[in-house]
Amino acid sequence: MINDFVIKIATVNGTGSASANTLLMKSIFRMGVPVVGKNFFPSNIQGLPTWYEIRVTKDAYLCRSGKVNVLVAMNAETYRQDLAEVAPGGFLIYDSTWPRDRELQRDDIRVLGIPLAQMCNETFSPARVRILMKNICYVGALAALLEIDLDVIEGLLKETFRDKQKLIDSNMQAVRMGYGYAIEHFDCPLPFHLEPMDKTAGHIMIDGNTAAGLGCVYAGATVGAWYPITPSTSLMDAFNAFCSRLRVDSESGERNYCIVQAEDELSAIGMVLGASWNGARSFTPTSGPGVSLMAEWIGYGYFTEIPAVIFDVQRVGPSTGMPTRTQQCDLYSCAYASHGDTKHPCLYPSDPKECFEMAPVAFDLAERLQTPVFVLSDLDIGMNDWMVPEFTWDETYEPDRGKVIRAEELEDGRSFQRYADVDGDGIPWRTLPGDHPAGSYFTRGSGHTAAAKYTEDADEYRKLVDRLARKWETAKDWVPGPVVDERQGLKYAVLAIGSSDGAVREARDKLAGQGVELNYLRVRAFPFSDEVSDFIDRHERVFVVEQNRDAQLRMMLITETGVSSEKLVSVRQYDGMPIESRTVVEAINAVIDNEVAA
Amino acid sequence: MINDFVIKIATVNGTGSASANTLLMKSIFRMGVPVVGKNFFPSNIQGLPTWYEIRVTKDAYLCRSGKVNVLVAMNAETYRQDLAEVAPGGFLIYDSTWPRDRELQRDDIRVLGIPLAQMCNETFSPARVRILMKNICYVGALAALLEIDLDVIEGLLKETFRDKQKLIDSNMQAVRMGYGYAIEHFDCPLPFHLEPMDKTAGHIMIDGNTAAGLGCVYAGATVGAWYPITPSTSLMDAFNAFCSRLRVDSESGERNYCIVQAEDELSAIGMVLGASWNGARSFTPTSGPGVSLMAEWIGYGYFTEIPAVIFDVQRVGPSTGMPTRTQQCDLYSCAYASHGDTKHPCLYPSDPKECFEMAPVAFDLAERLQTPVFVLSDLDIGMNDWMVPEFTWDETYEPDRGKVIRAEELEDGRSFQRYADVDGDGIPWRTLPGDHPAGSYFTRGSGHTAAAKYTEDADEYRKLVDRLARKWETAKDWVPGPVVDERQGLKYAVLAIGSSDGAVREARDKLAGQGVELNYLRVRAFPFSDEVSDFIDRHERVFVVEQNRDAQLRMMLITETGVSSEKLVSVRQYDGMPIESRTVVEAINAVIDNEVAA
Amino acid sequence: MSFISRPKVTHSSAPRNRLGLRKRDYEGGMSTLCAGCGHDSITAAFVQAFWELDVPPHQVAKMSGIGCSSKTPAYFLSQAHGINTVHGRMPSIATGANAAHGGLSYVGVSGDGDSLSIGLGQLAHAIRRNLNMLYVIENNGVYGLTKGQFSASADVGSKTKKGEANEQPPIDPVTFSINLGAPFVARSFSGDKAQLVPLIKAGLKHRGFALIDVLSPCVTFNDHEDSTKSYNYTRQFYHPAVHTDFVPPYERIELDDPKRDALRLELHDGTSLLLKEVGAGYDPTDRPVVLKYLDERKQLGEVVTGLLFVNREKPDLHARNGTTRTPLRDLEYAKLKPGAEILDKVMARYR
């Protein structure tokens, strides 16, 4: 129970609880104790139930635990449901300013009332501040109940408010008020509480969208085009914020970047392709509905061979689905986007650190392969703060802009055919508009020859698409390989993707505890390299863990690697909540028990 | 060589040769001799090379033969290429008004010059008529060379021009001019020539788009929305033409239909969904790029459970591709259109007759399943005239509008929940706007409960998408089953789709001639019914014949039926020309020879 | 159709309309918008207008796109079918629905993002087709639901909460739709129920496309001093050029003191519109003059409201199509199928 429990805060959105919850989570993190923070918020702006869940995990797991031990019930509307969610032996804290219904009681947990509103109303004004301080006040109470270091809290407040001493003071006043009340009225600490550790050194708490936005800055992206859509919006917000600090000429005040808010996603991806055609590193963040709208353009990019980087921060589909819930449901729609024979490289980051690191990889791939490349993050990675190792930067990195012939070489007489496969890898050379008359060519989504001339000739067409297939083979060697954790001789393995990683890791530990050992491979890219099929071949049974209904990853593995479908057992959670280790453990146990029984 | 050869006419588009070529083909057909007509035209309006190929096939094959025996070279620009295409022993006819280059000769064929332009210039005026008559004139010459019945030609002209006797006369004059010249100057008939047969009785020559348009009229469709795109445009043209004759109230002159030319494909499919939501049978014809643009809406239709019928007349992709060439390349983009977990029933007609017959099937399925349904035709089926049995109509047909509760039942107090699975087949009941207050509900692409209320609840969501998966299982039983031709004990089989049927049929005959017998299954719908997987299971090796680069049908078979990928050998032609039997024969022989050798 | 839900409690004292329905029979689900959101006022105006017009609720079809504004059809007329479409594409659903059944009352609710960014093309073409519907844009200059980015109607100089200033000129739905030939174009303000309710009624009765641009402040993201769509700004620069009073034929309201310069516009269904305060000679039927006037006022920074343009002569979608009177969706199959005999005749052409 020490450093291993879950706190959940039930509030109403628009009441300012988000900053209080971050303060709470960050305080624990600063005490050296690993945390997982998950925000469950509605698809509206104000007035609806919202929850924030903090898992305190001394073992540094990255997923939800599936249990709640301490619940702060600030929302009368969801009180009944919140009460029901506390695990036996847990605690529920509520605002006792208003009495709770007698019926809403449980014998197997302890309910602690704190008159948060009353205290804040007596202490603060105006109304807006009272509402905000109520949140800070429960942080103070939790500090007492869980033994959070008040100095850490104060330090964080100072960082937030900098020299606004008044704000720091009033916030600390609220913290102390909650703290004092708890100390006075309850047995502090609770059995669930904290002890300082040193397991967060060298780590940060960051969300994937911020990380990806930062990654785009480091990748040298200069043109960003987008249309707002949850949960991808904060990616461009981050890029914008970082650029306004890191990409403005200190002397002239001029911007070394250009962000265009498009009128929709069709336009956003068109802008990205236009900018890339013209030689800039360009990208767009979006989510499922945006990918659907981009389908025609994606096929255009594939066929005309224009680079593009598209971040799909996945949310629950189909259609509008649940915009504020998470899923890994666009594997198919990204990999095979657009009509006709099309396939697109996809990267699958598993956490914010990979979002950062895969940004330059995505741009390099897009420019080297001259094709649109997807980065498939999801709401869980993109919008939640994850504990990850600090990002570092390799100063020797230079963007690989791929095969571009610039003016000087053309002037020197280097010959150029836009779509000729001179190197045998399926990838032609390109030139940039405005550079040189000898570099001119005509880009078109219709049939074209190696010299970029219009054609309807059957042979020319076949040559063209066969070369594109060759390029796909090249891509297999260039995309990031899987992450493999394997011991010889095990017959079972798990294969997972993206944010399902955390649940798999904890599940493997749990299963190992039961004596069931499994090897593990996490795919990081499509097309799948041979390593992936070889890994599957080496095992009798492979559990494919993913967060969608239709087992899309499993289907892709079967069709693209030729592995036998019988070998691949699907493990899925697709209800919009980030996958828990329990889902994985139970599914694997069910199969294994069955096999043993059989 | 009698009743078994290929005539190819090389002209320039916009010169009126199309009607001459149809006259030619139809004349042969009227003589009781089966024909295959294929038009190869450019993606422009006037002045570029265009070819029309007529296969005279006593065995009534439905595909191209791959050889040209008689070539009418009316286009100086492509003369060299046309000359090269004639099979040894064949004939080339050209307009000797202008002498041909000496170099352009071949010893192994015979070249016949006819001064078409000169004769027409001397006989007709003004210029426009001369150009048109030149075409009719070569029909006359061919009539002599191939022994086409002049009375049949005259009969056809009479049908076309009805009481415009002058036109009939001048056309017949041109026919006779060509006829006379040929009789006078050449040994008529050529070794390749016609003899009347009786193999076309009970058959018609019709293109698939006309057939599908007619099918929509018979299916009771009332609202059509579209955006023009080759090669689907003539489908709506046909629906429009048939409706203006068959769907206008004879008394009031009012229309019992409404066709809306949309501003793009996103709008066209939106209109279809709007009309279907409101209870009308509604459809849209389009091609690949349109399907890509419709992706977001398709997922909406899937998730909100609104019927829709989409005809995808496939053309060569990706992107703009080759708009006037054929392919079966949208299998994936239709079946899995849209982000998130989505799947859509697809029908695969193999010829115009099935286009007609599958139209009502598609509407019935869409309304019974309450989901968008695709009909995947292609340019070859849609725009070429095919010889097929005459269409018949079962007068007992009544549209199956699916589970709709109308006003009377609601007034009688029948309870209603829009998304409740009361029948266990995954399909809920729906009501129509304007009918009754008790039927009101709110349609949304976001998460919804059985009562159609907004939800973000994990359990409610899972229940919803699990029901949709159940509906998919129901669909398996309802879609048209495969067409199977099977003898027990054969180890090889062919599995094909849509317009690849013709090539497979001829290939099977050829292979049987070599002593290689193969069973045959043609899939007619997705999802695949168990019959399909059972058929595959019964064979050692199954050749999957399709017209796209990526073996999309094969991939779908593997993922959706769980059959072993090793069993399925891919046979593909994807260069934009309709698949030939040779492609199939050679691919199968290669594998079989190999297996025998091994 | 005659299926009108009868009030269950007959002794209630709340006023009833000619159908015997109370205002609450025109209400919908609970709003989930922010407290004080302008959109909620428009919802209330809808309830009032439909109630006053004695419209049977189930004969209305409510449609919207995606956004805070687009959620509101769920908050009125719960006895009517409603449809939340995808973002920006409601006009195409409206077109198809209209084609299937010309006899319902179609009301579309959209936002400035939904209609002027992603949805601009569809809006323009719905106008061009002159769909018979009322289309209301709840205009706040921002994307409320995605947290306050500028929309295409944000005025130059507006600032977001984060402090970024908009430098792109706004698209004005009023002049935009007049340009495209919309036959009924009005503007109002969510806070001005007295003006808004009659405009909604007039728009509902108008046969053809009626567009009302309603300024509707977003209290969360666009109601601070720097915003030109805030309550304060709107109130200050609010310039009602024309007031309308809708007059149903069976209950002709005689104004107590009819103004001399009042102008009565006859509508298609025999009802009429009364324009007030046209003193300055404002004639909403004279297009060139209207265009000039609106452009001049705009350059002066004024927000002209009221019924700004009317053209009664435009045929709607069905009039142009010559569609039969029975809703297409209700035509019996017997009326639709040509039958086997006709098919045989059709075949003749292809033999």
Add this chain to the structure above:
Amino acid sequence: MSFISRPKVTHSSAPRNRLGLRKRDYEGGMSTLCAGCGHDSITAAFVQAFWELDVPPHQVAKMSGIGCSSKTPAYFLSQAHGINTVHGRMPSIATGANAAHGGLSYVGVSGDGDSLSIGLGQLAHAIRRNLNMLYVIENNGVYGLTKGQFSASADVGSKTKKGEANEQPPIDPVTFSINLGAPFVARSFSGDKAQLVPLIKAGLKHRGFALIDVLSPCVTFNDHEDSTKSYNYTRQFYHPAVHTDFVPPYERIELDDPKRDALRLELHDGTSLLLKEVGAGYDPTDRPVVLKYLDERKQLGEVVTGLLFVNREKPDLHARNGTTRTPLRDLEYAKLKPGAEILDKVMARYR
């Protein structure tokens, strides 16, 4: 950049421009359009205008959508990069290309289908962003490439070859784009090279979005008597309100007999436009008056041509963004990467 292809044959007698290039150096591939297609005349006007303007061909980027009209960029300036995009979405490619490199000369060619149907939204938003480009609509009232369906610019009463009459009001790209704030809007006729070439030159030189609506008859599908976009119709109702002569600064053309009522407009780059025949007091800078005038003329069935609206004060995309002068695509990585040290500082916030 200075890479200009030098003419290979120096003894040719064809006239050369200041770069030493002949007109044929500005030509492109063979047209595959129908003989007599209006679009081909516009292609010729492009060649003439670029040649006269002494533009290095490779410093131009040609863009189009899909359609007969959209094929034409392949028929001029073969020494420039060109891009056929997807149908109706060229403006977004133009926006991205412009963002990546503000220094090229962007010329977009589109059709009425490409721009006013599927592409209306993108066109509107490119106007709103005031992209620095010349955008030419080759307007024939039909979808030529798909065989003659009506486009959104078909006039009421036009008939197709098949005899169907259009009953929907046309969208007029001129008033549409003025309404959306386009700073340079003109109309011409493919057959009037004398007017068209100077307009193209002026549009190219204008800093910001320049739109020219060029009536360009489709001889195959829309040049019969019933069509309002036919040569005959156009010639008959052709009403050139304003003529422009483009005057580059280094070669100021003095008119032999300068008219008294000529109006000279100063452009951004120091060059100027000379408006002729403004006798009737036509001032293309006075928006409200322009809007009224155009609407009146339209109601009279007249096709007003010439430079119809100009506003020189609008900042373009890059001016609003404050982009650095070096094209973004040419910025060295050293200028773009913050480096490891900065990253460490950034990390501090997340510790």
